[in-house]
Amino acid sequence: xxNFLIGVVSPFILIPFVTIAYFAxxxxxxxxxxxxxxxxxxxxxxAVRAAVKRSAANMSAPGAATEDSIIAGGKLYVRGCxxxxxxxxxxxxxxxxNFPPIPQLPHVGTQYSEPEIYWIIKHGVRMTAMSAYGYxxxxxxxxxxxxxxxxxxxxxxxEIQTIQPQKH
Amino acid sequence: xxxGGSPPLLRLPPKQPLTRAAxxxxxxxxxxxxxxxxxxxxxxxxxxxxxxxxxxxxILLSLLFLETGLVDIRADVAPSPLISRFLDxxxxxxxxxxxxxxQSPLPLNDEQTVIAGGKLYLNDCxxxxxxxxxxxxxxxxFYPPVSQLAQTPTRYSxxxxxxxxxxxxxxxxxxAEGTSYSxxxxxxxxxxxxxxxxxxxNVLExxxxxPATSTNSAQPQPDEKK
Numbered sequence: 001x002x003n004f005l006i007g008v009v010s011p012f013i014l015i016p017f018v019t020i021a022y023f024a025x026x027x028x029x030x031x032x033x034x035x036x037x038x039x040x041x042x043x044x045x046x047a048v049r050a051a052v053k054r055s056a057a058n059m060s061a062p063g064a065a066t067e068d069s070i071i072a073g074g075k076l077y078v079r080g081c082x083x084x085x086x087x088x089x090x091x092x093x094x095x096x097x098n099f100p101p102i103p104q105l106p107h108v109g110t111q112y113s114e115p116e117i118y119w120i121i122k123h124g125v126r127m128t129a130m131s132a133y134g135y136x137x138x139x140x141x142x143x144x145x146x147x148x149x150x151x152x153x154x155x156x157x158x159e160i161q162t163i164q165p166q167k168h
Numbered sequence: 169x170x171x172g173g174s175p176p177l178l179r180l181p182p183k184q185p186l187t188r189a190a191x192x193x194x195x196x197x198x199x200x201x202x203x204x205x206x207x208x209x210x211x212x213x214x215x216x217x218x219x220x221x222x223x224x225x226x227i228l229l230s231l232l233f234l235e236t237g238l239v240d241i242r243a244d245v246a247p248s249p250l251i252s253r254f255l256d257x258x259x260x261x262x263x264x265x266x267x268x269x270x271q272s273p274l275p276l277n278d279e280q281t282v283i284a285g286g287k288l289y290l291n292d293c294x295x296x297x298x299x300x301x302x303x304x305x306x307x308x309x310f311y312p313p314v315s316q317l318a319q320t321p322t323r324y325s326x327x328x329x330x331x332x333x334x335x336x337x338x339x340x341x342x343x344a345e346g347t348s349y350s351x352x353x354x355x356x357x358x359x360x361x362x363x364x365x366x367x368x369x370n371v372l373e374x375x376x377x378x379p380a381t382s383t384n385s386a387q388p389q390p391d392e393k394k
Contacts, residue, residue: 007217008225010215023254024258024261026258026264030336032339048238053237054237095343097344099336122242125309126311127340131309132244
């Protein structure tokens with residue numbers, strides 16, 4: 001019984017030690033131009049999903065999204081997010097530069113609710129290229145961005161036209 | 169070659185399920201029975217069983233921790249000094265291990281090389297990595313925060329900088345620049361970044377001087393005026 005217990009405890013010491021050594025000795029690949037292995041995506045994606053769900057659980061949008069707020073969000077998206085997350089109405093064009101890859105929102109849409117999107121934009125996602133934009137937008141801008149992104153894969157051509165920057 | 173089966177010398181005694189009484193006998197062998205070897209064997213077996221259970225438990229607990237959303241994923245909370253240090257060590261070690269020790273085709277100490285690199289840097293990298301006297305506010309909103317190259321001298325060699333810029337850094341804001349730059353451009357950039365904390369004022373001035381052709385940077389620029 002004593003040996004069994006020693007056996008149970010030892011992985012809790014050994015495995016973290018080996019893991020840290022693996023990283024500290026530089027065996028982990030740093031290149032971001034290689035797609036993540038399937039197992040990593042399978043673990044990390046639901047982990048992010050669950051963390052966002054838990055964090056934004058008690059949040060609700062200050063009001064229902066209106067056509068105006070969606071358009072306002074769209075204009076902010078075009079200016080601030082499109083460079084990485086993709087342009088509405090354009091063919092799929094991911095640049096495969098980041099690890100984990102950046103979701104091309106106009107094509108894949110989002111599973112997240114508006115409060116969850118608001119929370120992600122505001123706080124960012126650790127260990128990804130998604131930085132925290134809380135400092136860059138006002139509260140109502142964050143909410144209108146969330147309203148827009150929530151619907152980003154179901155925009156009408158008129159909406160896509162409306163959010164384009166005005167050219168003079 | 170081994171058609172005769174395992175050599176008889178290595179054949180172990182047949183394994184029997186261990187009853188509680190038997191295991192007690194094994195751990196406390198009667199003085200008149202020489203069972204030292206079997207005690208050792210049972211000990212090892214118990215240890216290995218425990219090890220398997222412990223490993224499984226560790227994996228399950230880790231997955232449980234991850235998949236129930238207990239991990240803080242906010243990027244606007246700075247990493248703890250311990251985590252920062254660990255990430256830094258791991259990245260540095262990995263780059264040292266993986267980046268090929270290429271020779272620069274350009275004279276890296278040449279002022280023109282550094283100035284040309286500076287022009288590229290001030291166009292494309294400065295938004296996240298900052299410039300002398302002006303750390304990037306945007307770079308600080310990433311987790312881990314973007315290294316402020318003008319404040320903290322880089323530990324990487326030019327060849328390593330070229331490799332990092334080309335391939336990016338996984339799980340950070342550093343994307344792979346890939347074919348965005350030509351080979352000489354990468355070396356110019358690296359030469360500049362390597363010397364960024366100790367630039368002679370005239371080099372910095374020359375790099376800042378127009379005409380700075382604006383190639384559009386891939387990073388989104390949030391509206392900071394708002």
